[in-house]
Amino acid sequence: xxxxxxxxxxxxxxxxxxxxxxxxxxxxxxxxxxxxxxxxxxxxxxxxxxxxxxxxxxxxxxxxxxxxxxxxxxxxxxxxxxxxxxxxxxxxxxxxxxxxxxxxxxxxxxxxxxxxxxxxxxxxxxxxxxxxxxxxxxxxxxxxxxxxxxxxxxxxxxxxxxxxxxxxxxxxxxxxxxxxxxxxxxxxxxxxxxxxxxxxxxxxxxxxxxxxxxxxxxxxxxxxxxxxxxxxxxxxxxxxxxxxxxxxxxxxxx
Amino acid sequence: xxxxxxxxxxxxxxxxxxxxxxxxxxxxxxxxxxxxxxxxxxxxxxxxxxxxxxxxxxxxxxxxxxxxxxxxxxxxxxxxxxxxxxxxxxxxxxxxxxxxxxxxxxxxxxxxxxxxxxxxxxxxxxxxxxxxxxxxxxxxxxxxxxxxxxxxxxxxxxxxxxxxxxxxxxxxxxxxxxxxxxxxxxxxxxxxxxxxxxxxxxxxxxxxxxxxxxxxxxxxxxxxxxxxxxxxxxxxxxxxxxxxxxxxxxxxxx
Numbered sequence: 119x120x121x122x123x124x125x126x127x128x129x130x131x132x133x134x135x136x137x138x139x140x141x142x143x144x145x146x147x148x149x150x151x152x153x154x155x156x157x158x159x160x161x162x163x164x165x166x167x168x169x170x171x172x173x174x175x176x177x178x179x180x181x182x183x184x185x186x187x188x189x190x191x192x193x194x195x196x197x198x199x200x201x202x203x204x205x206x207x208x209x210x211x212x213x214x215x216x217x218x219x220x221x222x223x224x225x226x227x228x229x230x231x232x233x234x235x236x237x238x239x240x241x242x243x244x245x246x247x248x249x250x251x252x253x254x255x256x257x258x259x260x261x262x263x264x265x266x267x268x269x270x271x272x273x274x275x276x277x278x279x280x281x282x283x284x285x286x287x288x289x290x291x292x293x294x295x296x297x298x299x300x301x302x303x304x305x306x307x308x309x310x311x312x313x314x315x316x317x318x319x320x321x322x323x324x325x326x327x328x329x330x331x332x333x334x335x336x337x338x339x340x341x342x343x344x345x346x347x348x349x350x351x352x353x354x355x356x357x358x359x360x361x362x363x364x365x366x367x368x369x370x371x372x
Numbered sequence: 373x374x375x376x377x378x379x380x381x382x383x384x385x386x387x388x389x390x391x392x393x394x395x396x397x398x399x400x401x402x403x404x405x406x407x408x409x410x411x412x413x414x415x416x417x418x419x420x421x422x423x424x425x426x427x428x429x430x431x432x433x434x435x436x437x438x439x440x441x442x443x444x445x446x447x448x449x450x451x452x453x454x455x456x457x458x459x460x461x462x463x464x465x466x467x468x469x470x471x472x473x474x475x476x477x478x479x480x481x482x483x484x485x486x487x488x489x490x491x492x493x494x495x496x497x498x499x500x501x502x503x504x505x506x507x508x509x510x511x512x513x514x515x516x517x518x519x520x521x522x523x524x525x526x527x528x529x530x531x532x533x534x535x536x537x538x539x540x541x542x543x544x545x546x547x548x549x550x551x552x553x554x555x556x557x558x559x560x561x562x563x564x565x566x567x568x569x570x571x572x573x574x575x576x577x578x579x580x581x582x583x584x585x586x587x588x589x590x591x592x593x594x595x596x597x598x599x600x601x602x603x604x605x606x607x608x609x610x611x612x613x614x615x616x617x618x619x620x621x622x623x624x625x626x
Binding site for chain 1: 429567609617
């Protein structure tokens, strides 16, 4: 006999009012008791950033049977840390972050606040998943990503994940052909700035750009999966050691 | 006959006025032509964060023979991106970030703006190094880390680094016994908040805590090196794929 429903912690980087998190909360409430700890506004591009230079605050937004929501003025990683250090009584069975409006595939993993939150959860030994839809539109159609999120979340609730490993799940726009386990596509963003003027004529720079894929024909990687209509599931580590280069570096005379 | 001195890009996350970057600039001017692109103020804990939600600006601070300094109101990663996309004519031979006031060993690598800047540089195929001193004091003694930075920077100028690999160099307080190539120590921060009140009585949370080392007796890792008086050099990758778990994940029915 199960005496408790799974406890699921939900966060994101688009802020608690985004359609993506509202959709994710609905989906997770089918699976268990939900606690939300989300940024009060847009914190895209925050990576694993933490508020080291100033204090943060949090507000209880909603409390009802099986559902609690806090809003926080910190980063996505702050939300996870604050929830798990100070506010959640029992260890969650699952953390889900998103659903992000826009892709976090390939190198975006190192800039994404959505992924930063999942990485943080994995350090607490909470099985953690970042969900992103490859569509920036605020009113995007999340029906296919919801279908994927149900499958992947249920499987992670059943099997768990090793401490320090989270999943980065990206879902293409339109009909999804299936779910593929993939590797992070190597590459970088190029032409990254739009140079213009502010209201009093000073030069300012806005982020923009295109992704330059360094491994286009590799069917193992997440960009290939997405380009071919599959949802991509990349396991993400917190160990950034470049083991491939480690033994060569040891031969240097330092 | 060499026709050009090496070009060295310098940045940090403590802001352009910190003793750490002033010291690093002096040291790098011994080795080549220096261009600085640094945050205008403290941006600790910014990881690889980018300014996706607002425009950034930059100012020319100093221009003299062999030395140029720009100050920028973005994150450390923004500084590197902006410099290399828009302001630096030839590709730098080296990027150095720091010298950070405080350790960036072990899991701090995923939160550190100092490291985030070096990771960004490595994507541009610029050999990049993050330097940190395990001493938070604003007026810390940087003489030993300068000695290490001369050795490591000269070696990287000579040998280069693979694209997407940077070095995370941490130096202990006090006399340094030598330089050790190391792996990232597994672990996490615990007891991460100091709960107090703001000026009008509202509850606020400040970051604090201790590092919980999950692999204390491993002589390969960076915390062991530092605890035993060595500077630790960890090669860092931009590929966050958890290859150890990848094949197991492929066996899941998704």
